[in-house]
Amino acid sequence: xxxxxxxxxxxxxxxxxxxxxxxxxxxxxxxxxxxRDADENLATVNEKLEKIGYSIGxxxxxxxxxxxxxxxCKTLAETAExxxxxxxxxxxxxxxxxxxxxxxxFSLNFQDxxxxxxxxxxxxxxxxxxxxxxxxxIRGALEMLNYKxxxxxxxxxxxxxxxxxIKVDVKQVMSDGAGEDYQEE
Amino acid sequence: MTVHSFxxxxxxxxxxxxxxxxxxxxxxxxxxxxSEQRKLVFGMLFSLRxxxxxxxxxxxxxxxxxxxxxxxSALYNxxxxxxxxxxxxxxxxxxxxxxxxxxQSPANSAKETKVSEGQTSPAVTGKIRAALKHxxxxxxxxxxxxSPMYQPSNPNISATNFEASLDSYLKEMPWFR
Numbered sequence: 001x002x003x004x005x006x007x008x009x010x011x012x013x014x015x016x017x018x019x020x021x022x023x024x025x026x027x028x029x030x031x032x033x034x035x036r037d038a039d040e041n042l043a044t045v046n047e048k049l050e051k052i053g054y055s056i057g058x059x060x061x062x063x064x065x066x067x068x069x070x071x072x073c074k075t076l077a078e079t080a081e082x083x084x085x086x087x088x089x090x091x092x093x094x095x096x097x098x099x100x101x102x103x104x105x106f107s108l109n110f111q112d113x114x115x116x117x118x119x120x121x122x123x124x125x126x127x128x129x130x131x132x133x134x135x136x137x138i139r140g141a142l143e144m145l146n147y148k149x150x151x152x153x154x155x156x157x158x159x160x161x162x163x164x165x166i167k168v169d170v171k172q173v174m175s176d177g178a179g180e181d182y183q184e185e
Numbered sequence: 186m187t188v189h190s191f192x193x194x195x196x197x198x199x200x201x202x203x204x205x206x207x208x209x210x211x212x213x214x215x216x217x218x219x220s221e222q223r224k225l226v227f228g229m230l231f232s233l234r235x236x237x238x239x240x241x242x243x244x245x246x247x248x249x250x251x252x253x254x255x256x257x258s259a260l261y262n263x264x265x266x267x268x269x270x271x272x273x274x275x276x277x278x279x280x281x282x283x284x285x286x287x288x289q290s291p292a293n294s295a296k297e298t299k300v301s302e303g304q305t306s307p308a309v310t311g312k313i314r315a316a317l318k319h320x321x322x323x324x325x326x327x328x329x330x331x332s333p334m335y336q337p338s339n340p341n342i343s344a345t346n347f348e349a350s351l352d353s354y355l356k357e358m359p360w361f362r
Contacts, residue, residue: 056335062330065266066322072266144267144337146196176196176231176268 004070004081008089011068015090024117031130042127049129053136061141064090076170079145081108083138104170107154113164121158130158134166148172186309186360189258189274190337191351193325195337198227202342204351221254229253230262230270254312261310269325271317275360309360316358326349 010021031049038044044097058178064070064087073079077100085096097109135151142149150169155161193202199225234250253260259277264270328347329340342348355361 059330059335062265062269062321062326064265066326146268169303 002081002085004085005068005089007068010085011086011090012093017093020114020117023114024119025112027115027133028119035128042125046127046132049132049140050136050156053138054140055136056133056144057137057140057142058144059140060091060137061144075136076100076103076106076147078175079142083141084108087141101167106168108164108166108168110164113157116158119158126159128175129156130154131156131164137170138166142168142170146174146176148174150168161175187276188361189276191355192223192226192270192272193276194223194227194230194270194272196270198224198231199338200227200339201269202347204348206355226260226272226274227270230272234264251314260362261313261317263314263321265321269321271325273313273319275313313360318355320351320354324354331355 028099030052031045034048034052035042035045038048068082068086068090070082070086071170080098080100084096088094088096088110092114094110094112094114100105101107112132115133119130121128121130123151129152132153135153138151139149148171150171152167153165155163155165157164187207189204189207190203192200192204195201200220203219205219216275228251230250233253237250240332249264250262254277257276259275261273261275262270324347328345328350329335329342332341332345333339334344340349
């Protein structure tokens with residue numbers, strides 16, 4: 001068992017848990033509400049859900065760093081490992097496989113998805129990315145760590161695949177230091 | 186040892202939070218000067234870290250800047266992976282340290298006494314850095330990050346309990362005054 005995995009396991013044992021069914025149903029209610037708000041325009045729904053995820057991501061990265069004491073990652077491979085094995089385990093309790101495609105992209109594969117516990121998508125909703133929230137969370141969290149990424153679901157059981165796969169492409173690694181804000185104070 | 190001021194910077198050098206605990210009596214400082222000072226502090230920390238990481242061997246852990254000390258002051262820095270810098274500016278501790286560390290283990294006391302003559306004992310640096318870490322993990326995350334109004338560039342700290350909790354935490358510290 002790698003260090004990231006055992007660390008994830010320990011953290012999962014420590015964090016307070018919510019009832020899985022309640023969690024899945026709450027998210028379902030949220031998605032339904034967003035669908036209603038967007039007048040069933042599924043592209044808008046996906047965008048909104050992703051944005052909600054993003055707002056979660058920029059917050060939970062600090063929550064994660066504060067609790068996990070994860071070592072400093074020097075390469076994207078290490079970051080991906082910590083994201084998949086430690087962070088996903090800590091927040092969702094699921095086991096994720098990390099596959100590195102290239103120095104700038106990797107995939108997260110997992111079977112269980114706590115968000116889509118009771119979900120089946122009707123025919124006319126096939127365009128809806130039900131769990132796109134994850135993509136937003138990953139994008140937000142990695143942005144706080146200076147990675148600008150593109151993140152999308154390439155496989156989802158809701159669309160007939162046998163497993164979930166989230167693909168993360170790093171577009172840009174930002175640098176620290178004085179930006180425009182620096183002058184403004 | 187006395188705590189003069191406390192700052193939090195984001196990774197771009199923006200001041201997210203700043204508080205002075207001791208005013209510079211007799212010297213008038215307006216907001217512009219203070220903001221200029223903070224920019225210099227951030228600039229110094231940033232450059233020193235760049236320097237230290239470019240000097241350290243590439244295989245080593247990235248050079249993290251722990252403290253900067255001059256005759257009149259000491260500045261302790263704690264940096265998170267998400268790029269926040271928690272900085273506390275103090276007068277350097279003096280003989281006070283001796284009692285503090287010698288009490289811990291008699292065997293080390295002779296050594297510690299020697300160290301504390303005008304030097305900074307690692308024990309105190311460790312304590313202050315642990316406090317800064319605590320502030321990040323338990324006060325910043327609890328009050329600021331979890332606030333619904335939180336935005337990374339403009340965290341709206343005045344709307345939270347952050348300042349009150351920070352003050353009460355710092356005042357409990359034996360090294361605060």
